[in-house]
Amino acid sequence: MPITIADVAARAKVSKTTVSRVLNGKGELDESTAARVRAVIDELGYVPSARAVNLARGRTRVVGMLVPSLTWPWMGEVLQGAVDVLEAEEYGLLLFTCNRGDDSMRQFAAQVAAKSFDGLLVIEPEGTLDYIKTLHHRGLPMVLIDDRDQLSGEQIPTVGTTNHSGAADAARHLLEIGRHKPLVITGPSRFGCTVQRTDGFTSVFAEAGHPIPAEHVVLGDFTRAAGVEGVREAIAAGRDFDAVFCHNDLCAFGAVQAILDSGRRVPEDVAVVGFDDIPMAGHHQPPLSTVHQPMREMGEAAARTLLAHFDGTPLPNRPTVIPATFTVRASTQA
Amino acid sequence: MPITIADVAARAKVSKTTVSRVLNGKGELDESTAARVRAVIDELGYVPSARAVNLARGRTRVVGMLVPSLTWPWMGEVLQGAVDVLEAEEYGLLLFTCNRGDDSMRQFAAQVAAKSFDGLLVIEPEGTLDYIKTLHHRGLPMVLIDDRDQLSGEQIPTVGTTNHSGAADAARHLLEIGRHKPLVITGPSRFGCTVQRTDGFTSVFAEAGHPIPAEHVVLGDFTRAAGVEGVREAIAAGRDFDAVFCHNDLCAFGAVQAILDSGRRVPEDVAVVGFDDIPMAGHHQPPLSTVHQPMREMGEAAARTLLAHFDGTPLPNRPTVIPATFTVRASTQA
DNA sequence: CTGAAAGCGCTTACAG
DNA sequence: CTGAAAGCGCTTACAG
Secondary structure, X not given: OOOOHHHHHHHHOOOHHHHHHHHHOOOOOOHHHHHHHHHHHHHHOOOOXXXXXXXXXXXXOEEEEEEOXXXXXXXHHHHHHHHHHHHHOOOEEEEEEOOXXXXXXXXXXXXXXXXXXXXXXXXXXXXXXXXXXXXXXXXXXXXXXXXXXXXXXXOOOEEEEOHHHHHHHHHHHHHHOOOOOEEEEOOOOOOXXXXXXXXXXXXXXXXXXXXXXXXXXXXXXXXXHHHHHHHHHHHHOOXXXXXXXXXXXXXXXXXXXXXXXXXXXXXXXOEEEEEEOOHHHHHOOOOOEEEEOOHXXXXXXXXXXXXXXXXXXXXXXXXXXXXXXXXXXOOOOO | OOOOHHHHHHHHOOOHHHHHHHHHOOOOOOHHHHHHHHHHHHXXXXXXXXXXXHHHHOOOOEEEEEEOOOOOOOHHHHHHHHXXXXXXXXXXXXXXXXXXXXXXXXXXXXXXXXXXXXXXXXXXXXXXXXXXXXXXXXXXXXXXXXXXXXXXXXXXXXXXXXXXXXXXXXXXXXXXXXXXXXXXXXXXXXXXXXXXXXXXXXXXXXXXXOOOOHHHEEOOOOOHHHHHHHHHHHHHOXXXXXXXXXXXXXXXXXXXXXXXXXXXXXXXXXXXXXXXXXXXXXXXXXOOEEEEOOHHHHHHHHHHHHHHHHOOOOOOOOOEEEOOEEEOOOOOOO
């Protein structure tokens, strides 16, 4: 028999209204009355039922988070950032993934319709952007954490990073260590981040007087296999390259392997740079130079933006950008 | 102005009770009435408010999950397993971490007291076992996902794996490939899993007539650095070893590095085996032979056990054990 | 400074 | 087969 506000009121000989007031610190109330009520609350160990408070207030103090999958290497960082911020503000995080495809989305949609949470953080599962936009237009407060897509002309609040300048930094670093003939292994071309990373990287080389020939930019898909294949094919085709820039770390791991397998050394013969800076990057052999994506900070920023909106701050209409930073390790420097 | 059950009732010219009945499929009701109500529900796009249903029913259809941190290499797997099962049963997953220490636990405790969820899945954050036990005794339905601790004599429902026989399998494999002088780098000795892994491994070697000397079992802490240090010190001390068994993969990565740094080859001179089989294990150079912990299956099993309990199945009083399996890769086989 | 009453949006005996 | 009413446990005008 859980105790309720009525029990507290009876024991303290006041109305439920008064108990509610001391609970929420609203309205003027006699200090001695308040003290008495507080004593009873402590004595009974009373805690208001979240379910009742939620219904009465019309909110849940819960934020939903939709992500494609939980097993991606950097997903834990984003989640941890979001959870830390939400938790500190006494919000809960209700987690949704798209792992089971359409059925997952159906369940998610049901929870949205039932108003199980007050707002949404989302890393867009591929192919769900239209649906997400619909929810946004219907008035669901949300913040997108955008690691891949370029949402041209879209006004959904977004937290992103600097794909273009991160890639440019990687290019400058390679130029500095004297590499002029890089191979680039990209992500899928449908992603905005792929376009930006390619552009940022190639434009720096072009400006430096070392334009990258089209055959040196090979299409990948963010997998380790893409790194292996990209390097192998370049070698088989007789291409001359002294560096590889991969659009993510997993791909870079594959590139390193293919380079070593071919009898070349990393970084002496070929320097390798990744993108993401997943936890394993520094543990890899050799440790991987890479563009650090601030995933945790992005998760934090997204959560903070959403909470600020609940408190009345208007959602920003331009993306919040947290800079990516280049991290030098042994895969580019002996 | 969200539409409510009253709107549906009015439009269908029935009582809220009747609408509730067609919603929940309870009680006998005229098929034509039901059809009419369903039509109105569709027409209005009505979905019952989760908040109101929760209060009326006294449950939330939400399961809490408490984990130490979201950034551990295998955490995503456990979470994904749990989420997939919960989602399929239309349950939500409310995520809690212990990342901010005592403050985190305070927030968590507040949510427990407020009954924000119906049951709990927990990977015990170090030092919180007494608190968890208290919650269990107070009647909070829970299932422990036990990757480290041995809860001797404890009756909290648990899902675990076979640490002892997994380590024994690793030992047998090393014997099969002719290694008789392994080095063991353990986890912290306060963990039950450390004790079991050490015991499973050393007893197989002892039975095979190759007892492992005490100096060959070095205390580690599950970090990469422990692997590096353990191997370096063994080499410095002039120990003769032809294999290393590490109590987790991260540590094994470090061991591999230290071995290579010393001019030795893996696996020709020293074979290396890890434990966990984190996603990177197969991507490592060389790919790591390791004991596979079925983290995703453990997450699934824990969730299923909890849901079954909600449906009336008594919680099992002995641990659910999902076997660990040995996975051979290049770090033990050239 | 305090309380009675209505309301949040459902579910569920109870009665017919 | 169907509905009026009470109840879930709070919050919040409104009145005093």
